[in-house]
Amino acid sequence: MIVDLGDISLRVQEDGSETGPPVVFANSLGTTHALWDQIIPLLPNGLRLIRYDMRGHGGSDVPTGPYSMGALIRDAERLLDHLQVRDCVFIGLSIGGMVAQGLATKRLDLVRGLVLSNTAAKMGTAQMWQDRIDAIQKDGLAGIADSVMERWFSKRFRMSPEVARWRQMLVDTPVDGYAGCCAAIAGTDFYTTTAGLTLPTLAIAGSEDGASPPDLVRETQELIKGSRFQLIRGAGHLPCVEQPEVYADALTEFLHSIGHVPA
Numbered sequence: 001m002i003v004d005l006g007d008i009s010l011r012v013q014e015d016g017s018e019t020g021p022p023v024v025f026a027n028s029l030g031t032t033h034a035l036w037d038q039i040i041p042l043l044p045n046g047l048r049l050i051r052y053d054m055r056g057h058g059g060s061d062v063p064t065g066p067y068s069m070g071a072l073i074r075d076a077e078r079l080l081d082h083l084q085v086r087d088c089v090f091i092g093l094s095i096g097g098m099v100a101q102g103l104a105t106k107r108l109d110l111v112r113g114l115v116l117s118n119t120a121a122k123m124g125t126a127q128m129w130q131d132r133i134d135a136i137q138k139d140g141l142a143g144i145a146d147s148v149m150e151r152w153f154s155k156r157f158r159m160s161p162e163v164a165r166w167r168q169m170l171v172d173t174p175v176d177g178y179a180g181c182c183a184a185i186a187g188t189d190f191y192t193t194t195a196g197l198t199l200p201t202l203a204i205a206g207s208e209d210g211a212s213p214p215d216l217v218r219e220t221q222e223l224i225k226g227s228r229f230q231l232i233r234g235a236g237h238l239p240c241v242e243q244p245e246v247y248a249d250a251l252t253e254f255l256h257s258i259g260h261v262p263a
């Protein structure tokens with residue numbers, strides 16, 4: 001469904017139980033809510049599973065950029081208010097995990113647990129993101145697709161025919177949406193605010209992740225008191241695609257550990 005939030009409309013997909021404990025998923029740069037397709041059927045019954053396409057991606061609006069991280073967080077905040085969600089577990093991958101950190105800082109009433117997947121309080125440098133924006137504005141997303149696949153997936157997975165689908169998803173992303181989100185990442189440094197978080201948190205890293213290597217994920221996880229860390233061996237930046245069973249098991253165990261699964 002399309003949810004109209006006033007100055008922006010977001011594409012939202014709901015699965016599971018309408019009345020169950022809410023779990024919200026935020027996608028990474030160059031993907032859509034379909035990032036989670038393989039995970040949804042592997043999660044426990046009875047949960048309200050809400051996925052959305054980040055602004056500039058998939059079926060959501062593509063406002064003129066650059067975007068700020070504040071705008072991405074406000075999108076999530078207004079979406080959850082609109083859907084009358086409280087006390088969700090918010091699962092964000094990469095830029096989605098930055099939104100998760102910012103949302104928990106701003107609106108702790110909305111979030112009772114976080115999964116920070118393949119993300120960090122700060123990712124890359126402003127110059128690196130500007131170089132990427134310049135590259136796609138010149139040659140489109142296809143021009144960076146090979147290097148992105150190397151960060152997204154392990155060498156082994158890159159041999160598989162499945163990669164074509166994900167590469168196409170990247171190439172189909174609107175240049176303005178992708179560039180807008182690159183600018184949001186470039187301007188984000190959550191080290192201080194994330195260090196003030198105390199809610200239950202699981203951080204997930206992929207041993208072959210070329211975008212947010214395990215040490216970077218761990219550094220952010222260690223800022224959050226009482227959080228835990230799980231390394232998925234042999235997976236790149238999108239372990240939910242490469243190793244869905246392992247990923248879903250990690251989520252399920254975390255949801256059980258904080259009492260977020262109905263009996």
Ligand SMILES: O=C(O)CC1=CCC(=O)O1
Binds near residue numbers: 028151185
């Ligand atoms: O570098 C990539 O393409 C991966 C990535 C960085 C931020 C994000 O959301 O995805």
